[in-house]
Amino acid sequence: MLFFFFRMMASMAELERDIISERTQAGLKAARTRGKLGGRPKADxxxxxxxxxxxxxxxxxxxxxxxxxxxxxxxxxxxxxxxxxxxx
Structure with missing residues (x-):
C-alpha cells in the first residue's frame, strides 16, 4: 500500500514537471515571435x-x-x- 502511494506521488510530480516544461517552452516561443531574445546581453x-x-x-x-x-x-x-x- 505504501508503494502505491509513493508511486502515485511520483507520477503526479512528473506530470506537474511536464506541464511546467510545456508552459515554459510555449512562453519562450511566444517571446521569440515578438522579437525578444533570452539570455544575458553580449558584452560591448x-x-x-x-x-x-x-x-x-x-x-x-x-x-x-x-x-x-x-x-x-x-x-x-x-x-x-x-x-x-x-x-x-
Whole structure:
C-alpha cells in the first residue's frame, strides 16, 4: 500500500514537471515571435578590446581591469581565449 502511494506521488510530480516544461517552452516561443531574445546581453566589443589591451600590458590585475572597464571576469577570460585561438 505504501508503494502505491509513493508511486502515485511520483507520477503526479512528473506530470506537474511536464506541464511546467510545456508552459515554459510555449512562453519562450511566444517571446521569440515578438522579437525578444533570452539570455544575458553580449558584452560591448570595444570594452572587451580595451580590457584585452590592458591585460596585455600586464600592469593591472584582472580584477582592476574588470572594475575599470565594466567587463565581467568571465567575459574577459573568454575573449582572451578567443584571441589566443586566433593567433595560434
Amino acid at each position: 566589443q570595444a570594452k572587451l578590446e580595451y580590457a584585452y589591451h590592458l591585460y596585455q600590458q600586464k600592469k593591472l590585475t584582472v580584477k582592476e581591469i574588470c572594475d575599470k572597464t565594466d567587463v565581467s571576469r568571465t567575459s574577459l577570460y573568454r575573449f582572451i581565449d578567443e584571441q589566443k585561438q586566433i593567433t595560434n
